[in-house]
Amino acid sequence: MSVPRPIVDASALSNVRDIVRAAGDHDLDRLQRLLDSSHFEGCKPVDVQEPEHGYTPLHAAIASCRSDGATDGILEDNESKAYETVKLLFENGAIWNQLDRNDETPGCIAHRLGLISLYQLMVDAGVRAELLLNRLDGYEELEDLDDEDEDDAAEPDSHDESDTEAPELVVTTAEGETSSVQQGLLEASTEDVDSKAYLSSALSFDDEMLLDESQNGVMMKWESDIMARSADLLLSRPGLKILNIGFGMGIIDTHIQSHMNKPAEHHTVEAHPDVLRDLKSKGWQDKPNVFIHEGKWQDVLPELVAEGQTFDAIYYDTFAESYHDFKEFFSEQLIGLLDQGGNWSYFNGMGADRQISYDVYQKIVEIDLMEAGFDVEWTDFDLPNLGAAWTGVKRKYWNVEQYRLPVCKFMD
Numbered sequence: 001m002s003v004p005r006p007i008v009d010a011s012a013l014s015n016v017r018d019i020v021r022a023a024g025d026h027d028l029d030r031l032q033r034l035l036d037s038s039h040f041e042g043c044k045p046v047d048v049q050e051p052e053h054g055y056t057p058l059h060a061a062i063a064s065c066r067s068d069g070a071t072d073g074i075l076e077d078n079e080s081k082a083y084e085t086v087k088l089l090f091e092n093g094a095i096w097n098q099l100d101r102n103d104e105t106p107g108c109i110a111h112r113l114g115l116i117s118l119y120q121l122m123v124d125a126g127v128r129a130e131l132l133l134n135r136l137d138g139y140e141e142l143e144d145l146d147d148e149d150e151d152d153a154a155e156p157d158s159h160d161e162s163d164t165e166a167p168e169l170v171v172t173t174a175e176g177e178t179s180s181v182q183q184g185l186l187e188a189s190t191e192d193v194d195s196k197a198y199l200s201s202a203l204s205f206d207d208e209m210l211l212d213e214s215q216n217g218v219m220m221k222w223e224s225d226i227m228a229r230s231a232d233l234l235l236s237r238p239g240l241k242i243l244n245i246g247f248g249m250g251i252i253d254t255h256i257q258s259h260m261n262k263p264a265e266h267h268t269v270e271a272h273p274d275v276l277r278d279l280k281s282k283g284w285q286d287k288p289n290v291f292i293h294e295g296k297w298q299d300v301l302p303e304l305v306a307e308g309q310t311f312d313a314i315y316y317d318t319f320a321e322s323y324h325d326f327k328e329f330f331s332e333q334l335i336g337l338l339d340q341g342g343n344w345s346y347f348n349g350m351g352a353d354r355q356i357s358y359d360v361y362q363k364i365v366e367i368d369l370m371e372a373g374f375d376v377e378w379t380d381f382d383l384p385n386l387g388a389a390w391t392g393v394k395r396k397y398w399n400v401e402q403y404r405l406p407v408c409k410f411m412d
């Protein structure tokens with residue numbers, strides 16, 4: 001993890017300001033000259049941050065497109081100059097997701113100012129960086145395996161991240177808070193909690209939300225509309241066999257049970273003992289054609305495959321699991337469980353604490369789904385203002401205005 005070091009030396013500070021100013025002025029020649037000639041300990045010239053706003057050259061190049069007061073909107077000419085400046089900064093190795101003092105990445109500023117072409121450049125850079133980081137993580141795992149073969153005495157967990165050549169995507173705000181951009185999207189656990197700790201923690205339930213011991217929102221009632229629409233898209237006709245992974249507050253299970261296209265069989269997998277106790281106290285295991293499978297999906301799904309069970313529709317919504325878990329689910333488990341012609345969906349909430357993280361994540365998951373042999377169709381819809389819904393919840397995990405609902409099926 002790299003924290004930009006404060007630059008204390010007066011001449012170095014003046015160089016930083018020069019670089020950031022040249023980026024803000026979209027003065028390409030001067031900017032390139034300064035990038036080539038400056039050296040800072042522990043930080044590449046292209047990633048310096050000036051102390052007042054915490055702007056990097058990327059922030060400055062985008063923020064300076066703001067109206068100059070003479071016109072109401074964005075100066076179009078400025079936007080195309082900024083485009084060239086941003087491209088030059090990326091050619092010089094700029095990091096896409098540093099945070100300024102306003103907790104914004106350069107892409108967040110582009111989004112706020114409605115600079116669509118610049119926002120798109122930032123999203124594309126984020127996708128490239130995350131894909132590269134992910135690939136390098138894969139190589140590293142392979143190298144670790146080789147190391148273990150060569151040296152059996154080596155610690156199994158002696159995974160030294162400093163060995164990787166991956167670009168630094170991880171930054172820390174002055175406040176030390178975490179968010180999806182800081183963690184690197186694909187490294188981040190869905191809710192910033194470890195699965196093992198979550199599954200052994202005590203949960204609290206009320207009508208509005210399900211919280212873990214640390215007041216992390218496991219499930220919240222405001223997600224009901226998302227669950228209802230997901231059930232509608234999965235239950236396209238009566239008599240289907242449906243599997244839900246993650247019971248939570250039972251919202252989607254309730255929609256499935258009361259749906260006009262009544263399923264023939266309704267299976268649910270749940271791992272947390274408190275959730276299992278709650279669903280049993282409500283009589284779920286006694287409902288006709290409902291099958292509750294106790295345990296982690298990682299253990300339960302292979303058993304269902306071994307029994308030869310297949311499903312017309314599958315929904316996945318767990319908690320405290322990483323993107324790698326999710327990827328394992330769709331690339332390794334689904335193939336044995338989903339009928340040809342069947343549909344599956346998932347709670348699409350990764351990176352949703354920030355629009356640019358959400359948009360980068362959509363593209364990465366689409367690429368991974370395609371590699372795993374799935375087509376995905378998206379339905380976008382607006383979410384209500386969630387203002388008061390977060391009272392008592394540790395972290396606001398949703399901060400984007402539209403939900404992108406995925407429905408996936410095997411490619412033809």
Ligand SMILES: C[S@@+](CC[C@H](N)C(=O)[O-])C[C@H]1O[C@@H](n2cnc3c(N)ncnc32)[C@H](O)[C@@H]1O
Pocket residue numbers: 195218219227245246247248249250251252253269270271272275295296297298317318319320321
């Ligand atoms: C977000 S909630 C699901 C909410 C649900 N979609 C609803 O409509 O109420 C996630 C659920 O997944 C469960 N869970 C987490 N990890 C799991 C795993 N590996 N296997 C099965 N269930 C898991 C959690 O205990 C929790 O009940």
